[in-house]
Amino acid sequence: MKPEELIKLNAYFKRIFNDKMVIKARPQKDDSAEVYGNGEFLGIVFRDDEDGDLSYNFSMAILDVDLD
Template identity: 45%
Template structure:
């Protein structure tokens, strides 16, 4: 994902969840997934998918049983 996409996704998540403490960090490798953090704590990843010219983003959130 490029920096413009990352900014758009971060803005969208902040608005959707009403939380300005959500950060989306670029992937360590060009083809990797971005990390999503809330208050600096890792909560999941976002991957970009492009199929026949259509782009979508897959958000995978981690919930540990010890956090419940």
């Protein structure tokens, strides 16, 4: 993703969730970024610009052991 997209996504995640959320570029990937909360990896946010409509999709896996 472009640096300006990462800045916007960082601001959005901090506003929606909390100020400890951080979006980081992924090495060798330009269509997605990594999402961290409190320094812990949470998931991936993907850039989707299909048919000229730009959107971002956040994907987060939750392990059963994390629910205890």
